[in-house]
Amino acid sequence: MGDKTMTAEEVVSRLESGMTLGIGGWGSRRKPMALVRALLRSDVTNLTVVSYGGPDVGMLAAAGRIRKLVAAFVTLDSIPLEPHYRAAREHGAFELMEVDEAMFMWGLRAAANRLPFLPVRAGIGSDVMRVNPGLRTVTSPYEDGETFVAMPALRMDAALVHVGRADRLGNGQCLGPDPYFDDLFCDAADAAYVSCERIVDTAELTKEAAPQSLLVKRHRVTGVVEAPNGAHFTSCAPDYGRDEAFQRTYATTPWAEFAARFLAGDEQAYQTAVREES
Amino acid sequence: MTEATGTSVVAVTRAEYCVIACAEAWRGEGEVLASPMGLIPSIGARLARLTFSPDLLLTDGEAMLVRPDGTVEGWLPYRQHLALVTGGRRHVMMGASQIDRFGNQNISCIGDWEQPKRQLLGVRGAPVNTLNNPTSYWVPKHSRRVFVEKVDMVCGVGYDRAAAHPDAARYHRIPRVVSDLGVFDFATPDHSMRLASLHPGVTLQEVREATAFELAVPDTVPATREPTAEELRLIREVLDPAGSRAREVGS
Numbered sequence: 001m002g003d004k005t006m007t008a009e010e011v012v013s014r015l016e017s018g019m020t021l022g023i024g025g026w027g028s029r030r031k032p033m034a035l036v037r038a039l040l041r042s043d044v045t046n047l048t049v050v051s052y053g054g055p056d057v058g059m060l061a062a063a064g065r066i067r068k069l070v071a072a073f074v075t076l077d078s079i080p081l082e083p084h085y086r087a088a089r090e091h092g093a094f095e096l097m098e099v100d101e102a103m104f105m106w107g108l109r110a111a112a113n114r115l116p117f118l119p120v121r122a123g124i125g126s127d128v129m130r131v132n133p134g135l136r137t138v139t140s141p142y143e144d145g146e147t148f149v150a151m152p153a154l155r156m157d158a159a160l161v162h163v164g165r166a167d168r169l170g171n172g173q174c175l176g177p178d179p180y181f182d183d184l185f186c187d188a189a190d191a192a193y194v195s196c197e198r199i200v201d202t203a204e205l206t207k208e209a210a211p212q213s214l215l216v217k218r219h220r221v222t223g224v225v226e227a228p229n230g231a232h233f234t235s236c237a238p239d240y241g242r243d244e245a246f247q248r249t250y251a252t253t254p255w256a257e258f259a260a261r262f263l264a265g266d267e268q269a270y271q272t273a274v275r276e277e278s
Numbered sequence: 279m280t281e282a283t284g285t286s287v288v289a290v291t292r293a294e295y296c297v298i299a300c301a302e303a304w305r306g307e308g309e310v311l312a313s314p315m316g317l318i319p320s321i322g323a324r325l326a327r328l329t330f331s332p333d334l335l336l337t338d339g340e341a342m343l344v345r346p347d348g349t350v351e352g353w354l355p356y357r358q359h360l361a362l363v364t365g366g367r368r369h370v371m372m373g374a375s376q377i378d379r380f381g382n383q384n385i386s387c388i389g390d391w392e393q394p395k396r397q398l399l400g401v402r403g404a405p406v407n408t409l410n411n412p413t414s415y416w417v418p419k420h421s422r423r424v425f426v427e428k429v430d431m432v433c434g435v436g437y438d439r440a441a442a443h444p445d446a447a448r449y450h451r452i453p454r455v456v457s458d459l460g461v462f463d464f465a466t467p468d469h470s471m472r473l474a475s476l477h478p479g480v481t482l483q484e485v486r487e488a489t490a491f492e493l494a495v496p497d498t499v500p501a502t503r504e505p506t507a508e509e510l511r512l513i514r515e516v517l518d519p520a521g522s523r524a525r526e527v528g529s
Binding site: 098 | 340341342353355356357360363364386387391392393394395396397398399400401402403404405406408409410431432433434435439440442443445446447450
């Protein structure tokens with residue numbers, strides 16, 4: 001069993017422009033922001049991003065790295081509308097596959113189960129069908145004869161997620177009340193990269209937490225990155241909550257100025273700049 | 279009306295009528311999840327739970343099912359929440375940036391979807407909600423910009439769209455729309471929006487001027503009901519003692 005620990009830079013070095021990238025978390029909650037920041041330091045671009053969108057999408061959009069987005073929403077939660085995402089959309093900056101939250105989940109499940117699609121009732125009658133002319137329907141072969149949306153598998157080249165703890169082999173642990181869909185993202189991708197607050201010995205994983213928290217299994221994981229505060233400024237329960245003050249700074253500072261102040265250096269420089277800001 | 283609370287007599291505010299009107303959405307719903315979005319629907323759902331709909335399930339807004347006092351009674355992470363939606367045992371009250379006369383709702387964007395004039399949230403769970411469980415709406419500021427002839431992007435499915443897909447839409451139901459001016463439903467032959475009650479102090483003229491489409495109006499329009507003394511006590515002393523409700527709807 002191999003040691004899969006690597007740096008965020010090593011993760012990004014395995015990503016290529018034009019890839020389809022899944023990003024875990026939800027809105028402004030437990031986003032793999034350290035990995036996103038590493039991505040912003042690279043020249044990887046032209047991405048198809050699959051995300052329950054938050055500042056991960058906002059930052060990649062602001063930096064012009066997105067060719068196409070697959071999402072049901074983009075929000076900062078406490079600030080309902082993501083300013084950089086909004087600006088990008090209002091400039092027609094990239095292609096969008098806008099689907100419902102549940103359709104999105106079915107798309108992940110289809111990919112995780114190696115199915116081309118899964119039938120879902122959501123979407124019928126809504127303009128999701130109008131804005132996604134490629135979406136097809138499927139009719140039940142049983143006597144009910146109901147017509148469903150055939151939600152296509154959201155298969156990804158790579159998934160980026162951030163969890164509370166992981167071991168060096170890639171067993172990832174979600175300690176907060178909601179695992180979101182991070183295990184599904186890992187299962188739906190050809191390669192999965194898991195950053196975590198702390199790498200611990202395998203035996204430590206179940207010492208203080210229930211085995212149900214061990215959602216990410218090592219056979220899906222390519223790389224493990226220890227990234228303390230690596231979800232900042234999104235929340236990472238129970239280790240820390242959202243940094244609301246910093247999120248406000250992010251949302252109200254022009255992108256170029258924000259990037260110059262916080263994203264010009266490496267992750268350590270970012271964390272130092274954040275500490276000096278507060 | 280006025281109500282004695284302690285030594286002072288405080289008139290029922292518009293926000294409190296809105297709370298009552300929202301709470302009524304969950305009357306008789308039984309043992310289902312009440313999913314209120316927005317402050318006044320949240321107070322309304324908890325009021326219903328504490329009074330006439332004691333079997334309702336409530337969340338803490340995150341992953342826990344909680345009693346009104348915060349005691350955790352269950353776990354409902356997003357993945358299970360989405361499954362619960364499709365199981366139908368839920369009544370959600372969503373917001374609406376636009377809503378039309380057949381109840382089509384938009385929270386995605388204003389203008390052309392390809393390059394919107396104003397990007398909003400995205401469709402979120404509106405498509406899955408409206409096809410799977412009763413979906414009501416809350417609009418804190420009733421205006422012609424919200425109550426439009428035609429929404430720019432159909433996120434929540436309305437009755438005309440549902441009628442075109444009778445099999446997929448067999449669980450479709452929009453019990454009510456509550457605004458700061460009144461309560462609306464779709465109890466008309468063609469399921470177009472109807473004025474169901476006016477909040478005390480609001481005139482029919484006001485509602486008509488703030489609505490961009492022709493509303494069905496019955497010959498006699500009732501007033502939104504008065505809160506009971508116990509409901510007022512719960513709103514003012516237990517559920518929202520800081521009076522946050524007045525920030526969502528002024529008087």
